[in-house]
Amino acid sequence: MSVMAIKETRTDRIFNACNYVILGLFLIAVLYPLLYILSASFSDPQAVLSGRVWLWPVDVNLNGYRAIFEYQSIVRGFLNSLFYAGVGTLVNVTLTxxxxxxxxRRDLFGRNSFMLxxxxxxxFSGGMIPTYLVVHNLGLLNTRWALILPTAMAVWNMIITRTYYQVTxxxxxxxxxxxxxCDDFRFFTRIVLPLSKPIIAVNALFYAVGHWNQFFNALIYLTDESLFPLQLVLREILVQNSIDPAQLTDAAELLRRQxxxxxxxxxxxxxxxxxxLLAYPFVQKHFVKGVMIGSLKG
Incomplete structure (x- = not known):
């Protein structure tokens, strides 16, 4: 039996049109900066500085990407970020x-107290200064572990994972x-872990993105440039790469640096x-399943 289509009224059409307009404006507001950055990265720097780049690349070239590999600090920062994201995510997921x-487990004695x-x-948190003192007293300053151990586990992710186990x-x-x-250890390794792929994917994506994007902890705990992650190198270029014109007598040199x-x-x-962006497609299937299951029961 066919289902009769519901005829839209004039009010419904106006309402839908308003929704499309509003959503379209939001889409443009989010999408345009991304397209502009991508186009500017492939454009001639003079075209970018003169404001000729609006949507599509102008005078297409790959000089910007070639320049990245000419700076050792950028390559080193990229490798450091890979290390922090890889090792940090492994530690995070394991502890979670x-x-x-x-x-x-319902048979864990005092689990409500531990959860509290x-x-x-x-x-409640001790704050930035007490945390810095702890990191300093543990001898972690200017070490790679300063970006891994202080954020070794996120309680919110642990709660989501606990809920997943309670449901699954x-x-x-x-x-x-x-x-x-079967004892508890074998049950965990042989049965629980194989059933944990969705929630492991959720935690891995959350933790990996967090490690990849972090720069504040590196800004506080690191002074050795050889340990800087990529985001801190990017910050140095975007925020602190200011040039004093008084120190340059050649206008051409100033333009070249710009x-x-x-x-x-x-x-x-x-x-x-x-x-x-490359990692997300590989965990998308498990990610959606893990988030949905972990949100069913609190």
Whole structure:
């Protein structure tokens, strides 16, 4: 039996038209800066400085991307960010799973008290100066671990993971495994972990993007430029790469440095955005499933 289509009234058409206009404006506001940065990265720096680049590249060239590889600090920062994102995500996911699974077990003695302590850290924090003193006293300043250990686990991610286990891993499955002689460690490694792929993908994406984009902790804890992540190098180029005209007697030299800064600025923004964009398609399927399951029960 066919379903009769509901005829739109004049008010419905006006309402839908307004929605399309508003959503279109939001889309333009979000999409245009991205297109401009991408176009500027492929354009001649003089065209960018003169304001001739609006939407499409002008005088297309790859000088900006060539300039990236000529600066060792950028290449080194890119490799540092890969290290922080890779090792940091491994540490984050491991600690999150090891904390979330026991707290999801009904037979864990005092689990509500432990959960209260975790939640307390979300509501109250010692602040930046006490955290800096802890990092300093532990001898982590100017080390790679200064960007990994202080943010070793996010409590919110742990709560989502615990909820996932409560929904996905029934207690009856544990009882059946115990009847077969399976201990807790083997149950976790042989049964729980294979069923944790969606929530692992969720945590890995959240943590990896967080490590890749972080620069504030590096700004506080690092002074050795050889340890700077890419985002801190990008900040140095975008924010602190100011040129004092009084120190330059040659106007051509001033213009050349300005062009180099424009080349690096847009090309580096594009390069810094590529790894998260490449990683997302591989975890998208598990990511959506993990988020939906983890949101069903609190």
């Amino acid at each position: 799973l090891l904390a979330a699974y026991p707290l999801s 302590l975790f939640v307390f850290t979300m509501l 891993i029934p207690h009856e499955l544990l009882e059946a495994a115990r009847i077969d002689g 062009e180099i800064r424009e080349l690096l600025k847009y090309a580096l923004i594009v390069v810094a955005s590529v790894p998260p």
